[in-house]
Amino acid sequence: MTVSQVYDPERALSLARETLGIEAEALRAMAQRVDRSFAHAVQRVLQCRGRVVVMGMGKSGHVGRKIAATLASTGTPAFFVHPAEASHGDLGMITADDVVLGISNSGESEELTAILPLIKRMGVSLIALTGRLDSTLAQHADMVLDASVEKEACPHNLAPTASTTAQLAMGDALAVALLDARGFKADDFARSHPGGALGRKLLTHVSDVMRSGAEIPQVAPDADLMVLMREISAKGLGMSAIVDGEGQVLGIFTDGDLRRLIEQTGSSADLRALRAAQVMHPNPRTVRADALAVVAADLMEATRITSVLVVDEMGRLCGALNSNDLMRAKVI
Structure with a gap:
């Protein structure tokens, strides 16, 4: 791989605008598809006596860590478990009282799909956040959150870009719906952020x-x-x-x-x-x-x-x- 001898700033600006446009359109389309499955997922989490266990591989795993952190900081106890580590002992971190939020754009991440039967055998509720409604992950799930995108912002339609933006936004939507249902207030947020500026103010x-x-x-x-x-x-x-x-x-x-x-x-x-x-x-x-x-x-x-x-x-x-x-x- 070599760097082009001539850098074109106008092309860079054009690609930036195109990327933002593609991702914005993906979010608009996803908003139109939000249905009762989302409401059922919120209800299931509200009924959960344990915690939300977020799982995902690769870029979906990075997004999952952020979603878990957002949930935890807004009144919904949550943590991230790496699917590959789950197969080597970390599955013991999950209990029957928990809800698993599995994230995979393809819904076929091998490390994640390998443990789905075990999760179901434990009687744990499974919420899938995926871009394919016919995937293995979706078929095992109790509820499916549709995060599919028409195309990635990557010019080669390969690098996870629009799809990870969609996952992240859906996670935010889930957290916001849950904090509202719980009556989570600004002072509650401050108590979980005592070291931050908002915490000091509140x-x-x-x-x-x-x-x-x-x-x-x-x-x-x-x-x-x-x-x-x-x-x-x-x-x-x-x-x-x-x-x-x-x-x-x-x-x-x-x-x-x-x-x-x-x-x-x-x-x-x-x-x-x-x-x-x-x-x-x-x-x-x-x-x-x-x-x-x-x-x-x-x-x-x-x-x-x-x-x-x-x-x-x-x-x-x-x-x-x-x-x-x-x-x-x-x-x-």
């Missing part, structure tokens, strides 16, 4: 990232401006809460408020006589400690502030956080 609460205890900037309403400014400087959040004796938030004062106060009164004015209650902004924006951290992030973005006070269910000050805290927690 599982991290304000209480997990807020400053608390002695780190909270706060003064009494009768504190003078110098005390207020020392508290802001010491706590490093660019603001301080003003609270009453019960911890209820009365107001807030920020670095920006100080600059505006100086501009309004003039540099020669004696500000030391001013009290926190006189300069604070009453009824500031707050967020509950039990709220998701992403709620605090949205509040900061919507109101163009960089810090927010945190209150408990009684409205008492219990924390504070700024955008840097949220960035460190990778919420934003």
